[in-house]
Amino acid sequence: MKEISTRDAIVEAAISLFNQKGYHGTSIRDIAGLAKVNTANISYYFNGKQGLLEYCYMKFFESYLELLEQVFLQSCSPTEKLKKLVDCIITYQCKNPQLTRFILREVTIDSQVVREIMSTYYVKERYIFTQIFEKGIERKEFRKQSISYSIIQLKGLLSMPFIHSFYVTEVLHVFVNEDYFKRKYLEEIHRWIHDVVCLNEKELSIIP
Secondary structure, eight states: OHHHHHHHHHHHHHHHHHHHHOSTTOOHHHHHHHHTSOHHHHHHHHSSHHHHHHHHHHHHHHHHHHHHHHHHTSOSOHHHHHHHHHHHHHHHHHHSHHHHHHHHHHTTSOOHHHHHHHHTHHHHHHHHHHHHHHHHHHTTSBOSOOHHHHHHHHHHHHHHHHHTHHHHHHTTOOOTTSHHHHHHHHHHHHHHIIIIIBOOHHHHHTOO
16 A cells, blocks of 8 residues: 555656646656655656656556547447547546646657657547547538548647646636536537537438
């Protein structure tokens, strides 16, 4: 139990400090101080700050992809599947706002680790999104439009409140950790799916 609690304390401290000061602005001593552990513990569990960073990536993306794959394997229409996928992602990110903000911010910076993430986790994510959009177009549930641009729009909706959480909180006075935000924001994304992605009744009536 002691090993688990020490490890978790280090990770929580690192995520908090990486958010406040950035990865490069955070020292091993800072993390150890906030976690109330010896600096040697960080070397023991993570082999240093870089190893801790890579663990944070893995912690976020392993759980994220597992959720996506669970939804993807469900038997339902492309529209319902896309909505369930959105629900799953927003719920996960709302439960982990600090980790989400840090990870989404870090993956905008070119590095070897980020390139590996792009070629593994994000390629799997793209495959899942692409399959759903292709199936929706094939079944005449979705409009025929660029799947790549649809994914760009969807990714923007899913990430904006978290990567710009300071703006969202301080300027818009919206709090991503509240259930009200999750409920209302999911309604807005579902509306986008209905109005932008899905064919409407008029369009369906003229399809041969």
